[in-house]
Amino acid sequence: MVDLSGVLEQLKSRFGERSWDYSEFHKNQRLVVAADQCFSVLEFLKKTCGFDMLIDVTCVDYLHYRGAKDRFGLVYIVLNTVTGQRLIVRAFLNEPELKIPSVVPLWEGANWLEREVFDMYGIEFTGHPDLRRILLPDEFVGFPLRKDYPLRGRGERHNFERITRGEG
Amino acid sequence: MEIEVPENVALTKLDWLASWCRKNSLWPMPFATACCGIELMATGASRHDVARFGAEVFRFSPRQCDLMIVAGRVVMKMLPVLQRIWLQMPEPKWCISMGACASTGGIFDTYSVVQGIDRFIPVDMYVPGCPPRPEQLIQAIIDLQDKIQREGSFLGNEFITDARQQPKRALQELELGQLPRSLPIIGGKA
């Protein structure tokens, strides 16, 4: 675990004390920010603090989760490849405001990661150059990794043409 | 009437002869989508050597195959591809569904995994197992050869009987009419 106090100092001078929430758990260093500040924090981390690599963008659905206040938790994991500092930035979103600025302008690699989150959770990344489904077929309706989506689906897996022996 | 048969000449039925040729030169199309595919490769490799049964010529072009071996789970997005490849294979053709996933969906009872390919394409042989041993796949090929010999015909009439056009039991029970009609049909016919 690499020390992050310098980064936290820089964040404090730029965004003020109370705009973010830092915690550590099992050697994970985590920063929770407000959704509307998420892009500027990530931009600051990249341009000023040297977090040049985006490891992952993903999402968690907290529906029915014990003690959870918000519905969706977005997760960005960033890495400074020079110092080895690693930081998890999280932002919470609630329906119907499932929108957050895309980080593709900062890291090109976010393109497919954000498409996957869109595909599975229906989070809209504003400013994304090509926000389409990436894993599921384009005709698919719904967002299957949401907790209110039935495990066995809504019948999509049975919804195909049947080919008999005579045809073909 | 008695016919004198010269030496080195045998008399047989055309149907029998065609089936005999077909069954001993099955050219598989390896539709290997998951772990069962590894076992399929082992079947083709030297230890198990499926060449002993005339089925060693794996072709990756459906136009050159007559035996589709579906080895592994097939997901919603893959099924239209599977159907298209099946339709592209020339007649006569057969299909082996290898492993629990291809036959029933296996442990993957989720929204995206097709619960048995026999719901949407015709299947001749099912191989149980997760994954099946190469011996089991070879047994399926041998059984398929028996089947071809038994009911095969020169013109392929055995494929167009009424019984062969019926949906599989799993599909009859499913009551397709109850599907939510708002869902778009995925893929569509090739």
Ligand code: SF4
């Ligand atoms: S039946 Fe078992 S080995 Fe075969 S594809 Fe399914 S999980 Fe893999």
